[in-house]
Amino acid sequence: MKSHARAVVIGGGAVGCAIAYHLARAGWETVLLERDELTAGSTWHAAGLLPLFNMSYATSHIHDYSVKFYKGLEAETGLDVGFHVVGNLRMAQSQARMDEYMLYASTAETVGIELEWLTPDQIRDRWPLVRTEDLLGAIFHPTDGYINPADVTQAMAKGARQLGVEIVRKAQVDALERRGGEWVISGRLMVERGNSLVPAEERFEIRAEHVVTATGNHAQRTAAMLGLKIPAIPVEHQYIVTEPDPALVEWRKSNPEHPVLRDADARWYVREERGGWVMG
Numbered sequence: 305m306k307s308h309a310r311a312v313v314i315g316g317g318a319v320g321c322a323i324a325y326h327l328a329r330a331g332w333e334t335v336l337l338e339r340d341e342l343t344a345g346s347t348w349h350a351a352g353l354l355p356l357f358n359m360s361y362a363t364s365h366i367h368d369y370s371v372k373f374y375k376g377l378e379a380e381t382g383l384d385v386g387f388h389v390v391g392n393l394r395m396a397q398s399q400a401r402m403d404e405y406m407l408y409a410s411t412a413e414t415v416g417i418e419l420e421w422l423t424p425d426q427i428r429d430r431w432p433l434v435r436t437e438d439l440l441g442a443i444f445h446p447t448d449g450y451i452n453p454a455d456v457t458q459a460m461a462k463g464a465r466q467l468g469v470e471i472v473r474k475a476q477v478d479a480l481e482r483r484g485g486e487w488v489i490s491g492r493l494m495v496e497r498g499n500s501l502v503p504a505e506e507r508f509e510i511r512a513e514h515v516v517t518a519t520g521n522h523a524q525r526t527a528a529m530l531g532l533k534i535p536a537i538p539v540e541h542q543y544i545v546t547e548p549d550p551a552l553v554e555w556r557k558s559n560p561e562h563p564v565l566r567d568a569d570a571r572w573y574v575r576e577e578r579g580g581w582v583m584g
Contacts, residue, residue, distance in 0.1 A: 311332050314477050318456060324469045336471045338475065351584055356445045359411065381463045393566065395439050404568075408443070419446075423441055426442075430444075472508075474493055489512060490508065542584060
């Protein structure tokens with residue numbers, strides 16, 4: 305492991321690997337530390353949705369960049385990121401919801417995000433299982449879809465390594481200290497014993513000008529090393545993954561994959577997953 309870097313990123317999930325990749329692309333010498341394996345935290349639980357829809361102008365730019373970035377990442381690294389460009393269909397049951405979509409459309413147009421307006425009949429054409437009698441319409445993003453979060457993370461990690469990032473797995477950070485105008489990051493290497501990951505006797509120390517924490521579910525623990533309490537807590541999110549659906553398997557023999565479907569009023573989404581469904 306290096307003894308010094310311009311930046312140390314703590315956390316090897318999708319966020320941490322993305323940060324390390326982009327810092328390296330900006331020319332920063334970077335080290336990423338992960339206490340377990342890449343994607344071992346909350347990343348592998350994610351449904352992988354890529355919603356372009358966002359009322360914020362700044363965030364819409366980030367979403368648009370992400371969709372384009374994932375497409376280029378596959379070509380750059382040679383790794384499949386599991387990007388399914390199936391589109392994203394958001395239904396509206398009320399005029400208030402349609403008005404919200406109309407307001408968003410002005411942001412999307414400014415950013416350059418492609419969208420379409422669908423009537424209830426057009427919704428039924430794309431999603432025959434949907435009951436459309438109580439719908440006013442929908443907004444559709446044809447360039448939207450979903451990715452495989454673990455595959456994307458591995459691709460970003462490979463891209464980061466190609467740019468010079470050192471990724472150290474099974475390295476648990478125990479302390480962050482400010483000394484002489486730089487950060488000192490210290491911790492222990494981890495080893496597997498039985499079915500558990502435990503600290504080994506071997507310790508490490510690395511100095512850096514900047515530290516970026518991207519520890520997801522462990523954000524509170526990381527912040528406590530700095531005497532901080534940040535407003536971030538793990539929140540349970542339920543979703544259902546079904547076995548292959550015979551009706552869907554038959555449908556796909558002569559039809560393309562369904563778009564990701566969202567009901568903003570009932571607050572649920574559904575998409576295909578290996579011949580079955582994911583709903584959350």
